[in-house]
Amino acid sequence: MDRLENIINRVKLPDYAIGQEAQRRLDSLTKPQGSLGRLEDIAKQLCIIRGGAAKLAQPKPAAAVFAADHGVAAGGVSAYPQEVTQQMIYNFLAGGAGINVLCRQAGADVWVIDVGVAGDMSQAQGLIQAKVAHGTADMTKGPVMTMNQALDAIVVGAQTAQRLIEKGYDLLIPGEMGIGNTTPCSAITAVICGLRPEQVMGRGTGVDDAGLSRKLAALKTALDVNKPDPANPLEVLCKVGGLEIAAMCGYILEAAARGVPVMLDGFISTTAALVAGGLCPTAIDYCFSGHGSVEIGHRAQLEKLGLRPILTLEMRLGEGTGAAVAMNVLRAAVAIYSEMATFAEAGVTGH
Ligand SMILES: O=C(O)c1ccc[n+]([C@@H]2O[C@H](COP(=O)([O-])O)[C@@H](O)[C@H]2O)c1
Numbered sequence: 001m002d003r004l005e006n007i008i009n010r011v012k013l014p015d016y017a018i019g020q021e022a023q024r025r026l027d028s029l030t031k032p033q034g035s036l037g038r039l040e041d042i043a044k045q046l047c048i049i050r051g052g053a054a055k056l057a058q059p060k061p062a063a064a065v066f067a068a069d070h071g072v073a074a075g076g077v078s079a080y081p082q083e084v085t086q087q088m089i090y091n092f093l094a095g096g097a098g099i100n101v102l103c104r105q106a107g108a109d110v111w112v113i114d115v116g117v118a119g120d121m122s123q124a125q126g127l128i129q130a131k132v133a134h135g136t137a138d139m140t141k142g143p144v145m146t147m148n149q150a151l152d153a154i155v156v157g158a159q160t161a162q163r164l165i166e167k168g169y170d171l172l173i174p175g176e177m178g179i180g181n182t183t184p185c186s187a188i189t190a191v192i193c194g195l196r197p198e199q200v201m202g203r204g205t206g207v208d209d210a211g212l213s214r215k216l217a218a219l220k221t222a223l224d225v226n227k228p229d230p231a232n233p234l235e236v237l238c239k240v241g242g243l244e245i246a247a248m249c250g251y252i253l254e255a256a257a258r259g260v261p262v263m264l265d266g267f268i269s270t271t272a273a274l275v276a277g278g279l280c281p282t283a284i285d286y287c288f289s290g291h292g293s294v295e296i297g298h299r300a301q302l303e304k305l306g307l308r309p310i311l312t313l314e315m316r317l318g319e320g321t322g323a324a325v326a327m328n329v330l331r332a333a334v335a336i337y338s339e340m341a342t343f344a345e346a347g348v349t350g351h
């Protein structure tokens with residue numbers, strides 16, 4: 001527990017007074033006040049997080065893709081077999097996956113971490129080896145992991161954030177790969193948001209009606225068997241979570257502790273933010289929501305966290321892809337804030 005407390009205790013509320021200074025600069029730029037809409041909000045929040053209202057430098061972003069498997073996958077809750085988790089890791093490492101393409105396009109680097117893949121990945125070149133367990137246990141039978149495993153995975157995420165920040169990255173994307181992981185994410189969302197399974201369960205990779213019924217049945221059984229306490233996010237993680245979800249939670253918390261902004265992706269990474277926010281609400285002040293996922297539970301998560309997605313593109317791939325696309329908008333926000341002429345500079349009659 002000390003390991004977690006050590007991270008949480010370093011998360012400080014950003015200085016919101018900087019927002020007023022940033023607003024003054026935005027209002028001095030050659031445009032009708034407020035006319036760049038949410039681009040202005042994004043620039044302002046970035047100033048607040050970075051702790052200054054001077055011109056912003058373009059960020060150097062990295063995506064960390066945490067991969068893990070899930071015991072519940074044995075119950076037929078995904079449209080794809082579990083081995084796809086491993087196969088996709090090789091695709092990430094070869095640069096051919098959606099996250100690689102979209103990060104290249106957005107000027108971000110991709111790092112891949114094995115935090116809990118079921119198979120042996122020890123020979124995979126370029127993979128960060130941090131396996132905590134060979135997948136989780138089946139949530140319909142009992143807790144998916146021990147408290148120690150959850151804390152180990154949180155530390156893997158926190159150490160990843162630390163290393164990336166030490167390498168010079170100053171904007172972090174939490175990404176993931178884990179066949180079956182929409183089911184634990186729906187479970188966590190149901191518990192933490194206090195919603196019925198039907199309100200938070202979607203089709204993930206694209207299960208048919210029978211698959212959706214199996215997912216709902218698995219979720220109901222898991223909640224009956226485990227009875228997670230909504231007031232205890234760490235217990236929820238241990239009972240119905242996942243190793244990549246725990247790792248992303250630690251990654252978000254450590255980024256916040258170091259004052260580094262986080263661009264969340266879709267349903268899975270926002271589940272990690274839900275847990276992080278339960279442990280340390282201030283961590284969410286450092287988070288942007290990149291996009292709104294097709295998964296129905298994502299809306300409830302964002303509402304609970306008080307976040308609005310930057311984009312709505314009907315995406316549901318995961319990996320960090322929606323966050324990577326949203327980086328283009330964040331870059332646009334930085335550019336207007338830093339490069340537009342003021343009324344005084346351009347000799348335009350202002351206000
Ligand atoms: O992040 C999202 O919004 C999202 C929505 C649906 C599916 N996914 C991805 O699809 C996988 C989980 O889907 P499933 O059907 O196997 O539970 C996992 O690898 C996620 O990255 C991701």
Ligand SMILES: Cc1cc2nc[nH]c2cc1C
Nearest residue numbers: 080084177205317318319
């Ligand atoms: C091919 C494939 C790629 C993915 N990326 C994230 N989840 C995924 C699930 C599948 C099935």
